[in-house]
Amino acid sequence: MTVDWPPQFRRSCFILRSFIMIALIVGLGAVSIAADTGPKYARADTDGHYVHWIELYDANSTKINPADANPRPYSSRKTCGRCHDFEKIVHGWHFDAVEQLKSESGRPGQPWVWNDPRTGTILPLSYRGWTGTYNPDAVGISRWSVTKQFGGFLPGGGPGSFATSKSDEASPAEMDKTLASSLSKSPDRETITGSLPVDCMLCHRSGGEYNPEIWSKQIEAENFEYAPTVASGLAVIEGSLSRVRENASETDPDDLPKLTYDMNRFRPDGKVFFDIVRKPHNASCNHCHTNLAAQAIDTQRWAHDDDIHMRAGMSCVDCHRNGLDHEMVRGYPGQNHPQPKLIATLSCQGCHLGGSLNSHDANLAMSDNAWRSMGGRMGAPKPLHRGLPPLHFEKLTCTACHSGPLADMTPVRQLTSQLHHLGVHEQRTGNEAPAIVAPIMLPIRTIASHEDSDKPQALYTPHRMMWPAFWGVMHDGRIDPLEPESVYQLTRKTLKVKKDLSEEIGEVKPALSDRKRILGDDRYKVKEEEWTPAEVDAIDSWIEEQSRFQVDTRIAESLDELQKVLPEGKQAVYVTGGKAYRRSVGEDKKLEIASSAEAGKAIEPTVWPLGHNVRPARMALGASGCVECHSDGSPFFATRIDAVSFLPGKENVSVMAHELQQADMNRLKQWNSLFASRAAFKYFAFGCLGLTTLVVLSGLTNAIGNRLGANRRRSS
Amino acid sequence: MNFIARLMEKGLQFDNVIVCTGIAVAVGILLHAVYAAFSSQRKSRIRGSWIARLVYLVFATLVVALTATSFGSILTAGVMEHWALLAHIAIAGAFVFVLLVFSIAWSPLKLSNANVDGQVSADTIGNAWWLSRWSLWCVLWASLVVAGSMLVAMLPIFDTIGMHEITMIHRYAGLVLAGSLMVNLYAFAAQRLGWR
Numbered sequence: 001m002t003v004d005w006p007p008q009f010r011r012s013c014f015i016l017r018s019f020i021m022i023a024l025i026v027g028l029g030a031v032s033i034a035a036d037t038g039p040k041y042a043r044a045d046t047d048g049h050y051v052h053w054i055e056l057y058d059a060n061s062t063k064i065n066p067a068d069a070n071p072r073p074y075s076s077r078k079t080c081g082r083c084h085d086f087e088k089i090v091h092g093w094h095f096d097a098v099e100q101l102k103s104e105s106g107r108p109g110q111p112w113v114w115n116d117p118r119t120g121t122i123l124p125l126s127y128r129g130w131t132g133t134y135n136p137d138a139v140g141i142s143r144w145s146v147t148k149q150f151g152g153f154l155p156g157g158g159p160g161s162f163a164t165s166k167s168d169e170a171s172p173a174e175m176d177k178t179l180a181s182s183l184s185k186s187p188d189r190e191t192i193t194g195s196l197p198v199d200c201m202l203c204h205r206s207g208g209e210y211n212p213e214i215w216s217k218q219i220e221a222e223n224f225e226y227a228p229t230v231a232s233g234l235a236v237i238e239g240s241l242s243r244v245r246e247n248a249s250e251t252d253p254d255d256l257p258k259l260t261y262d263m264n265r266f267r268p269d270g271k272v273f274f275d276i277v278r279k280p281h282n283a284s285c286n287h288c289h290t291n292l293a294a295q296a297i298d299t300q301r302w303a304h305d306d307d308i309h310m311r312a313g314m315s316c317v318d319c320h321r322n323g324l325d326h327e328m329v330r331g332y333p334g335q336n337h338p339q340p341k342l343i344a345t346l347s348c349q350g351c352h353l354g355g356s357l358n359s360h361d362a363n364l365a366m367s368d369n370a371w372r373s374m375g376g377r378m379g380a381p382k383p384l385h386r387g388l389p390p391l392h393f394e395k396l397t398c399t400a401c402h403s404g405p406l407a408d409m410t411p412v413r414q415l416t417s418q419l420h421h422l423g424v425h426e427q428r429t430g431n432e433a434p435a436i437v438a439p440i441m442l443p444i445r446t447i448a449s450h451e452d453s454d455k456p457q458a459l460y461t462p463h464r465m466m467w468p469a470f471w472g473v474m475h476d477g478r479i480d481p482l483e484p485e486s487v488y489q490l491t492r493k494t495l496k497v498k499k500d501l502s503e504e505i506g507e508v509k510p511a512l513s514d515r516k517r518i519l520g521d522d523r524y525k526v527k528e529e530e531w532t533p534a535e536v537d538a539i540d541s542w543i544e545e546q547s548r549f550q551v552d553t554r555i556a557e558s559l560d561e562l563q564k565v566l567p568e569g570k571q572a573v574y575v576t577g578g579k580a581y582r583r584s585v586g587e588d589k590k591l592e593i594a595s596s597a598e599a600g601k602a603i604e605p606t607v608w609p610l611g612h613n614v615r616p617a618r619m620a621l622g623a624s625g626c627v628e629c630h631s632d633g634s635p636f637f638a639t640r641i642d643a644v645s646f647l648p649g650k651e652n653v654s655v656m657a658h659e660l661q662q663a664d665m666n667r668l669k670q671w672n673s674l675f676a677s678r679a680a681f682k683y684f685a686f687g688c689l690g691l692t693t694l695v696v697l698s699g700l701t702n703a704i705g706n707r708l709g710a711n712r713r714r715s716s
Numbered sequence: 717m718n719f720i721a722r723l724m725e726k727g728l729q730f731d732n733v734i735v736c737t738g739i740a741v742a743v744g745i746l747l748h749a750v751y752a753a754f755s756s757q758r759k760s761r762i763r764g765s766w767i768a769r770l771v772y773l774v775f776a777t778l779v780v781a782l783t784a785t786s787f788g789s790i791l792t793a794g795v796m797e798h799w800a801l802l803a804h805i806a807i808a809g810a811f812v813f814v815l816l817v818f819s820i821a822w823s824p825l826k827l828s829n830a831n832v833d834g835q836v837s838a839d840t841i842g843n844a845w846w847l848s849r850w851s852l853w854c855v856l857w858a859s860l861v862v863a864g865s866m867l868v869a870m871l872p873i874f875d876t877i878g879m880h881e882i883t884m885i886h887r888y889a890g891l892v893l894a895g896s897l898m899v900n901l902y903a904f905a906a907q908r909l910g911w912r
Binding site: 353383384385386387388389390391393394664667670671674678681682684685686688689691692693695696699 | 795797798799801802805806809812813815816819820823856857859860863864867869870871872873874875876879880883
């Protein structure tokens with residue numbers, strides 16, 4: 001029997017049923033989400049040292065047996081990732097340069113610099129969009145090439161995680177397709193090498209047997225996957241993937257690198273001891289972050305001091321902290337960090353002053369006084385800055401006075417780990433490219449175009465600087481760099497350089513016939529040691545002239561070669577020494593310099609702010625008086641920076657710091673004149689003020705006396 | 717001093733203070749001028765010596781220039797920097813010396829009815845309108861604070877917070893000086909016109 005319910009009742013039942021279903025779904029969803037936010041991984045949570053005796057797993061999650069005939073390298077993702085949230089870690093600052101899923105670009109840092117001395121290329125690269133740098137995807141450099149070039153001083157991941165996934169689709173945005181197709185493709189051997197794994201041990205090692213130099217060398221040898229295993233000293237390797245030909249399918253497995261694990265490192269149960277620290281040691285950071293004065297390379301290293309914080313016993317990660325997400329505290333005020341309150345006191349200002357003196361910093365300008373008063377962490381002393389006008393805090397960052405090499409009329413040449421491969425055992429002179437100099441005081445946003453330098457937030461900060469050099473395409477008031485490897489392939493016959501363009505391109509040696517022409521029939525066979533001064537001069541001037549001619553000819557011919565693959569309306573240029581050289585019109589192979597309007601920002605130097613080494617207060621800029629900066633010859637404004645060029649004999653750009661700062665020198669000179677006799681003025685002014693006070697006080701006492709006298713007279 | 721700092725922190729913008737003070741002084745002067753012009757009061761016309769008047773003119777010019785370079789800059793550009801700051805500091809050097817001359821020429825001794833040198837008779841200033849005398853006192857004391865605060869700041873005595881507070885004292889004293897001088901100028905003008 002069926003009951004014929006009224007339609008209204010049935011509709012109500014339907015609505016009720018639907019409501020209950022939706023509530024159930026939402027409820028279950030909420031429960032599952034709540035369950036998901038719980039701790040996923042077991043943790044030790046001890047301040048003590050958690051001892052890591054662990055099993056090793058390869059990339060296929062197979063436990064490694066060191067006694068196997070062909071054991072695979074261990075995979076940090078599969079080994080460390082069993083107990084740590086690897087997905088969360090690999091999007092931290094050090095690994096997220098390419099995708100930038102979590103990290104923001106923030107204040108410009110040191111770019112990756114593509115350094116190819118054969119073609120005279122010093123190309124600043126960054127995926128982060130920092131001004132003055134070029135995106136490797138846009139230049140046409142594959143992620144694999146970037147990984148090989150820079151991976152030795154990166155902790156893995158980043159470009160190495162996505163070696164090819166985007167390089168094909170990332171058609172050079174700033175280059176048209178015709179041009180891109182006419183150039184040979186940047187090397188991409190990911191199918192052979194695999195991706196570059198994140199190596200936790202590069203940072204979290206406690207010392208011991210991990211060797212970061214081996215990490216760098218294994219990446220150079222293209223043994224990406226093997227690098228963590230070999231650098232950890234768990235195994236030795238024979239062979240290199242760099243010797244494997246492009247077509248890997250035809251490669252004999254015997255040609256692949258062979259690992260031999262150190263059996264002594266394995267316990268009978270197959271576990272290995274990893275000497276791991278939660279807070280990386282300074283040595284780990286310094287493998288990639290060492291900055292050294294070039295003079296220190298020679299004999300003066302003992303005379304150079306460490307950062308004052310290091311001398312006080314601190315470590316890098318005391319300030320440059322991170323959580324599991326590996327979002328690093330970069331240490332500058334205003335960093336856009338997921339947890340701004342937690343990092344508020346981890347900048348110079350936050351730690352030493354306990355808050356923001358300037359309201360320019362949105363993150364620090366908090367009304368929460370509790371946070372403002374939290375300076376002095378780790379025993380940071382509070383600087384008094386006695387007598388320093390507060391205006392300085394609106395014009396300068398802390399680092400302007402306290403960090404980097406002391407300002408000098410000629411900035412100091414510097415070497416850095418990433419750009420000069422410090423930490424790799426090789427001979428150095430200190431003059432290796434790229435030529436980086438510091439300190440140059442520039443408003444923090446004065447990058448290449450000076451676009452925001454007039455804003456109040458643009459604080460003077462010490463910068464490192466280098467002059468880019470590259471082969472490119474000039475069009476519409478700009479220059480786009482060409483892919484460096486393609487440039488090498490196209491120009492190697494015309495440049496005729498084996499190793500170093502700057503050394504070889506102008507190299508001229510007079511042949512016997514030339515000597516005969518210069519020295520005459522009688523003297524041309526005489527040994528060089530027996531030449532007269534006049535003959536030496538004659539030979540030298542000939543060499544100079546020929547060298548200049550050779551440089552012009554070879555560069556012009558190389559530009560011709562590049563021009564052949566360029567579409568109509570685009571011109572090949574070579575940028576170096578702050579100038580863009582192009583082929584002159586006509587048959588004679590001469591070079592001419594493109595105007596600044598034609599070349600645009602490409603010829604400007606690349607700069608990035610520096611933070612270390614911090615000097616003690618007594619060595620701060622201005623510690624000896626105002627005139628350290630407020631004088632006409634102050635290095636702050638008058639430092640001269642000479643561009644470094646790959647082309648010998650060419651006149652390079654030379655700029656003064658105030659030109660880059662776009663400072664009003666007329667006003668500065670007037671200002672400086674006020675400081676010329678400041679001490680005498682103080683005596684004079686205090687004298688005047690003292691006399692004035694006496695006059696006014698005597699008037700006051702007189703007035704009071706008269707008033708009292710008048711009152712007395714009135715009452716009597 | 718901390719009170720002022722807290723006040724500034726809570727949003728009391730100095731540019732608003734400048735505008736309000738300027739309006740208050742101007743309105744006060746205007747109201748009195750209207751009242752005096754239409755009232756039948758006609759009193760003695762005050763005249764100082766020409767030296768005293770010249771010193772007053774120089775002093776007033778300097779104060780106007782200092783006001784323009786400081787408050788004018790703050791009101792127009794939001795901050796005091798570049799040429800305005802440079803000019804302000806250069807003029808301030810002259811101000812310290814002129815202040816001494818001004819304090820002697822317009823000596824409070826004369827304000828206090830004591831006829832000291834006979835150049836300016838006690839009748840002319842000592843018996844002047846109370847507004848003239850009191851505003852002149854304000855000008856002198858504010859000038860001392862204005863100059864003193866910045867001179868002390870040139871010595872390595874105060875730390876950063878102290879420097880901030882001394883800067884604030886300098887600003888407010890400067891505002892009092894500018895306002896007092898406006899009133900003083902009006903008071904003397906009123907007496908010259910015989911309104912008082």
